[in-house]
Amino acid sequence: MLITQRRFSNTFTFTFEPDTLTYSRTDAYGSHSFELPYGSIGMDPHRTTERNATLFNGGILLSVWGLAQAGYALAHGDPLGIIFLFPGIACFLLHVLTKIELTSLGSDAGEIVLLHDKQHDRIMETIQERRKKQLLEWYGNINFANDPEEEIRKFHWLHSQHLISEGQLQQIITTIRNADIEGMDGIDDSIPPQQ
Known part of the structure; x- marks a missing residue:
């Protein structure tokens, strides 16, 4: 896709x-x-x-230039000199709108x-x-060959990532704590069905 x-x-x-x-x-x-x-x-x-920082910087530059040109034109009696302010104003407006x-x-x-x-x-x-799907594929199985506390930390992390519910976490912790580690060595057990 x-x-x-x-x-x-x-x-x-x-x-x-x-x-x-x-x-x-x-x-x-x-x-x-x-x-x-x-x-x-x-x-x-x-x-x-x-x-767009270029429009902002251009607005500053054109405003300074426009003020100088408008001031010079107005000082010489040309009221149309105010149009030199418009390019700077236009840049600032475009900066806000973009x-x-x-x-x-x-x-x-x-x-x-x-x-x-x-x-x-x-x-x-x-x-x-x-x-969510990929993390559960990677980390969602109980590995009884690992240290039980390490496995519990892994599932606490999955819960902190909102990938398993509180109920699923408690069920997994109970399963890990109650497991007969000697009899289940190396066996993977999937997490309970999704909520």
């Missing part, structure tokens, strides 16, 4: 493969892309706003950025679902 988001000079592309996400971003400063497993994406989103709202997700490969548009919720839900 491929989803592309575009706004002004920004293009964000998400290619959802069965086990990996290929992400690419292109903007005025260049482009970058990377591929990573869903399980390495952090789900602690940060919302930010980006504005803002983009973004959500950033951390990952092992780099920052993943999503635009706040009609595709935003669909992309977030897809990443969350595939991340």
Whole structure:
């Protein structure tokens, strides 16, 4: 599945493969892309706003130039000299109007950025679902050959990531604590069915 988001000079592309996400971003400063497993994406989103700094800097420069030109024209009796102020004002207006709202997700490969548009919720839900599935495939089985306390910490972490419920966590802890480690050495046991 491929989803592309575009706004002004920004293009964000998400290619959802069965086990990996290929992400690419292109903007005025260049482009970058990377591929990573869903399980390495952090789900602690940060919302930010980006504005075009070139328009802001251009607005300052054109305003200074416009003030000087307008002052000179008005000093020489030309009331139309005020038009020299308009380019700077136009840059500031464009700077305000061209803002983009973004959500950033951390990952092992780099920052993943999503635009706040009609595709935003669909992309977030897809990443969350595939991340949950992959992390449960990686870490969702009880390995009775491991240290019981280490296994319990693993499942506490899965619970902290909202991948298993409190009831499932308690059931898993009970199973680990009650297991006859000698008789179950090396056996994997799947987590209880999803809520």
